[in-house]
Amino acid sequence: MFKHLLLALASTFVLMVGTVHAEASSDDTLVLLTENFPPYNMAKNGKNFAKEENIEGIAVDIVRETFKRAGISYNLTLRFPWERIYKLALEKPGYGVFVMARLPEREALFKWVGPIGPDDWVLLAKADSKVQIADLEHARGFKIGAYKGDAIAQTLERQGLKPILALRDQDNAQKLVDGQIDLWATGDPAGRYLARQVGVTQLRTVLRFNSAQLYLALNKDVPDQVVARLQAALDQLRGEGVVNDIMARYL
Structure with a gap:
């Protein structure tokens, strides 16, 4: 009886751990990084560090609308220098960086959403x-x-x-x-x-x-379905004229 009880408890523990792991894995929140690159991305205070609503620009507004339309959560940080945030997006699962030129030598290093702008x-x-x-x-x-x-x-x-x-x-x-x-x-x-x-x-x-053309570059571990949802959302926004409206506010 005691042996069966231990097995039952062990099975319950495994199921609980599996459930917690599944819940953690289902979190689609992406960590987005950008730099001061006006008029596409910029800190409102002009400094080299800012978070969330303290960041503005053409690409920032387009990315925000894209994630909202796709129903995907994210957090956004502006940092310096570019080489640092590029390396983070390249190496860390769940990370992305924008705006980045989509060049042949970079093509296989990231998953891409765009174009955002020229x-x-x-x-x-x-x-x-x-x-x-x-x-x-x-x-x-x-x-x-x-x-x-x-x-x-x-x-x-x-x-x-x-x-x-x-x-x-x-x-x-x-x-x-x-x-x-x-x-x-x-x-x-x-x-x-x-x-x-x-x-x-x-x-x-x-x-x-x-x-x-400038893009949002996502770490290669970001699921393909997440990338597809973001791309579809951006395509919809462009088709509706939202992207052009955002650009017109800055240029």
Whole structure:
């Protein structure tokens, strides 16, 4: 009798543990990370750390509406630097990061939801600069500023252009004005928006050398059905004109 009682208790314990584990596993809450990348993502106080409602921007609003429509819970944090949050999303199950350019070398590293918005790649110079170039090959010999860890900087490095890297992209606007760099490799409209925030307005586009689409990148362990729900929700929002309405509020 005692033996049967022990077996019954053990079976009950296993069932309870299994139930708790199942409840914990059913939690679809995703941890979303972003950075200051105006006008797509930005802290309302302008600092490099913010949480939840203290974050705004085109991509932030689109992501919020997408998760609401999909019925999936999340928490949102803005952190610095980009390399750190990229690594967290790459390595931690249940994590995601936005906005990220969807490039061939990144394709298999994440699961993707998007596109959220465009990000053209440009070389900017001061308005009175005499620099004239036809392609990136002709940019060799010029001092080019770029944002450390960003896809644009990585692309330039792979092509042997050796950009001068800054920890904040907006720092390159002032470097350009001060003559520390000849050209600023950045995104459009992000670069011009950032420049205006630090009082720099007289810039000229010297070269437009790529056009990328920006996405929410999710860790590969995020279930496919969650990714599909988010993508369907975003597609619905775009079809209804909600995405364009959000962009119009900022641009």
